[in-house]
Amino acid sequence: MILFLVGYMGSGKSVVGQQLSEILGYNYIDFDDYIERKENATIRTIFETKGEIYFRKAESSYLKDLSKLKETIVSLGGGTPCYGDNMQTLLNTKESVCVYLKASIPTLTKRLFNERAKRPLLAHIDSESMLSEFIGKHIFERAPFYEQSSLSIQTDDKSISEIVEAIVLKLF
Numbered sequence: 001m002i003l004f005l006v007g008y009m010g011s012g013k014s015v016v017g018q019q020l021s022e023i024l025g026y027n028y029i030d031f032d033d034y035i036e037r038k039e040n041a042t043i044r045t046i047f048e049t050k051g052e053i054y055f056r057k058a059e060s061s062y063l064k065d066l067s068k069l070k071e072t073i074v075s076l077g078g079g080t081p082c083y084g085d086n087m088q089t090l091l092n093t094k095e096s097v098c099v100y101l102k103a104s105i106p107t108l109t110k111r112l113f114n115e116r117a118k119r120p121l122l123a124h125i126d127s128e129s130m131l132s133e134f135i136g137k138h139i140f141e142r143a144p145f146y147e148q149s150s151l152s153i154q155t156d157d158k159s160i161s162e163i164v165e166a167i168v169l170k171l172f
């Protein structure tokens with residue numbers, strides 16, 4: 001099985017993916033790290049030097065590399081399912097499951113405000129209230145893609161281990 005974790009930036013995809021892979025003895029791929037290795041540049045540098053359209057094309061083409069993997073957990077980027085035919089690629093991947101890690105706007109705002117420098121789409125936002133408004137609109141646009149996942153987990157009131165346990169109970 002290949003398990004794709006989808007969800008907005010800051011929803012816990014990486015940390016949940018890592019723990020899940022340890023528990024299941026699966027391989028683990030952080031898709032942002034994968035793109036950075038392939039492009040030999042950080043996501044931030046790719047956005048700055050080549051622009052978002054270049055990044056989205058590269059993201060879409062690297063996503064197709066993953067479709068033959070087995071026993072792997074992949075934490076995707078927050079935008080991955082929302083561009084081109086990526087969601088279709090995920091859903092058509094053999095023996096794959098998409099899990100949506102859902103978090104509320106206040107939770108995401110709190111988590112992302114101090115980490116926004118690492119995220120090119122958020123780095124320019126100066127206040128928590130503007131960040132909260134941005135996240136709200138952005139999730140509204142992206143939710144129709146995230147919601148195509150076969151499982152969604154509400155994460156606000158759960159610890160990382162509880163999220164991992166909920167996924168294992170539902171899928172294994």
Ligand code: S3P
Nearest residue numbers: 008009010032077078079119120
């Ligand atoms: C993005 C999310 C980031 C990264 C890039 C764009 C997005 O990944 O792929 O900065 O469009 O939501 P994380 O969700 O891992 O932060």
